[in-house]
Amino acid sequence: MSDYINSYYAYNADTSVPYPALNEDLQADVCVMGGGFTGLSSALHLAQAGYKVVLLEANRIGFGATGRNGGQIVNSYSRDVDTIAKKYGPEMGKAMGQMMFEGGDIIRTLIRDHQIDCDHVHGGAFVALNHKQLKGLEEHQKLWQAYGNDDMELLDKSALSKIVKSDRYTGGLTDNKSGHIQPLKLALGEAKAITSLGGQVFEQSPITKVEKGKRVTVHTAKGSVSADYLVVGANAYLSHVLPELMKRSMPCGTQIITTEVLGEQTCREMLPANYCVEDCNYLLDYYRTTADHRLLYGGGVVYGARDPDDIERLIRPKMEKTFPQLKGTKIDFAWTGNFLLTVSRLPEFGRLDNNIYYMQGYSGHGVTSTHLAGKVVSEAIKGQAERFDVFSKLPHLPMLGGRALQIPFTALGASYYNLRDMLGI
Numbered sequence: 001m002s003d004y005i006n007s008y009y010a011y012n013a014d015t016s017v018p019y020p021a022l023n024e025d026l027q028a029d030v031c032v033m034g035g036g037f038t039g040l041s042s043a044l045h046l047a048q049a050g051y052k053v054v055l056l057e058a059n060r061i062g063f064g065a066t067g068r069n070g071g072q073i074v075n076s077y078s079r080d081v082d083t084i085a086k087k088y089g090p091e092m093g094k095a096m097g098q099m100m101f102e103g104g105d106i107i108r109t110l111i112r113d114h115q116i117d118c119d120h121v122h123g124g125a126f127v128a129l130n131h132k133q134l135k136g137l138e139e140h141q142k143l144w145q146a147y148g149n150d151d152m153e154l155l156d157k158s159a160l161s162k163i164v165k166s167d168r169y170t171g172g173l174t175d176n177k178s179g180h181i182q183p184l185k186l187a188l189g190e191a192k193a194i195t196s197l198g199g200q201v202f203e204q205s206p207i208t209k210v211e212k213g214k215r216v217t218v219h220t221a222k223g224s225v226s227a228d229y230l231v232v233g234a235n236a237y238l239s240h241v242l243p244e245l246m247k248r249s250m251p252c253g254t255q256i257i258t259t260e261v262l263g264e265q266t267c268r269e270m271l272p273a274n275y276c277v278e279d280c281n282y283l284l285d286y287y288r289t290t291a292d293h294r295l296l297y298g299g300g301v302v303y304g305a306r307d308p309d310d311i312e313r314l315i316r317p318k319m320e321k322t323f324p325q326l327k328g329t330k331i332d333f334a335w336t337g338n339f340l341l342t343v344s345r346l347p348e349f350g351r352l353d354n355n356i357y358y359m360q361g362y363s364g365h366g367v368t369s370t371h372l373a374g375k376v377v378s379e380a381i382k383g384q385a386e387r388f389d390v391f392s393k394l395p396h397l398p399m400l401g402g403r404a405l406q407i408p409f410t411a412l413g414a415s416y417y418n419l420r421d422m423l424g425i
């Protein structure tokens with residue numbers, strides 16, 4: 001059990017009043033494991049539908065990737081629908097394509113309906129480092145247009161300067177259905193919305209044992225919850241309590257730094273439209289400015305989720321390459337967080353014993369997919385499982401040789417793709 005890590009988000013959000021730890025035996029319709037976006041969206045959609053919901057978080061709300069991420073509302077999945085259609089057939093591509101912009105809509109609806117103050121800003125951009133990537137963005141625009149997103153603009157090098165002022169890029173693609181948020185503030189707002197609807201939220205309450213059966217009973221150090229259903233949203237932070245969920249994925253770390261306050265003018269000189277940005281590399285850089293006018297810059301992947309020794313040393317060179325004017329700028333915050341990678345890079349949803357649902361493995365792009373996950377699991381529990389089963393039918397290969405052996409293989413694969421990105425092939 002831990003408190004928040006020292007991130008910009010924890011510094012910038014009001015985390016002063018914790019939720020209680022579970023200290024009793026409760027009955028519920030649905031118990032939710034994990035207070036990240038997966039668990040919060042599930043609990044919130046179920047509470048909205050009138051279910052009696054209890055959410056148990058091992059640490060604090062948003063302790064995991066949810067309270068540490070880049071805050072970028074990126075549409076679609078870590079693999080796009082053309083790849084999905086090629087690998088799993090046109091019907092699967094179409095079914096997933098029909099849901100690929102919904103996660104962002106869910107976030108915007110929750111912010112509006114529950115008046116969540118989370119520094120929400122509209123607009124994001126993908127940027128290309130070479131002509132091959134720009135060509136890829138052109139295809140990407142056509143694909144997303146075919147699924148109903150007309151709010152995108154392809155920009156050449158000179159036009160891109162209205163979004164990003166950096167010499168690094170060949171061009172880019174804006175997406176006005178994207179945007180950014182302070183993710184910990186959003187998570188805390190969602191937790192508050194759950195309790196306002198009668199749901200119960202507990203922190204510092206790790207589930208240590210899951211008793212399967214007609215009703216599921218989960219145990220914590222000082223209490224238990226017995227429920228018709230358990231929804232598992234523990235993602236990369238899942239402990240050995242459900243080892244069967246750890247076979248087909250691997251936790252990976254990615255790191256973020258945040259500068260000192262730079263002032264609005266300096267921020268707009270780098271990012272005139274205040275969009276969030278991610279590049280098209282396999283090991284991508286992602287960045288944006290914050291409401292109090294800092295640059296928040298992320299990148300890098302550590303396979304197996306070991307904490308790197310010196311995060312600033314890893315990320316600062318990337319930031320200074322993009323914005324050389326920030327050479328020597330003071331970094332106020334540096335942190336790491338874990339996401340969960342699957343072999344296919346597509347989310348892994350499924351059931352254990354018909355009354356335990358799990359959603360995990362968003363492979364680095366989870367802000368929107370987690371919100372969609374919560375909505376589709378609530379539909380499944382209400383008896384309409386068609387959309388949940390689109391995801392649960394995606395085949396997932398086991399990590400051959402287990403996680404220990406997978407780390408070097410995955411890192412080797414990533415180095416190969418990284419080299420291709422650098423050479424522009």
Ligand SMILES: Cc1cc2nc3c(=O)[nH]c(=O)nc-3n(C[C@H](O)[C@H](O)[C@H](O)COP(=O)(O)OP(=O)(O)OC[C@H]3O[C@@H](n4cnc5c(N)ncnc54)[C@H](O)[C@@H]3O)c2cc1C
Nearest residue numbers: 034036037038058064065066069070072207235337366367
């Ligand atoms: C540094 C970083 C940057 C990222 N940037 C972006 C981005 O800009 N855009 C984007 O789309 N995606 C991004 N991602 C990915 C995204 O953050 C994740 O996909 C998403 O937050 C996963 O949410 P989750 O709820 O599934 O898992 P988490 O947020 O990790 O939550 C899991 C929770 O489960 C709890 N838990 C674990 N075990 C137990 C237990 N036994 N009992 C009770 N609770 C338990 C944990 O304490 C944790 O709070 C980023 C990820 C990282 C790490």
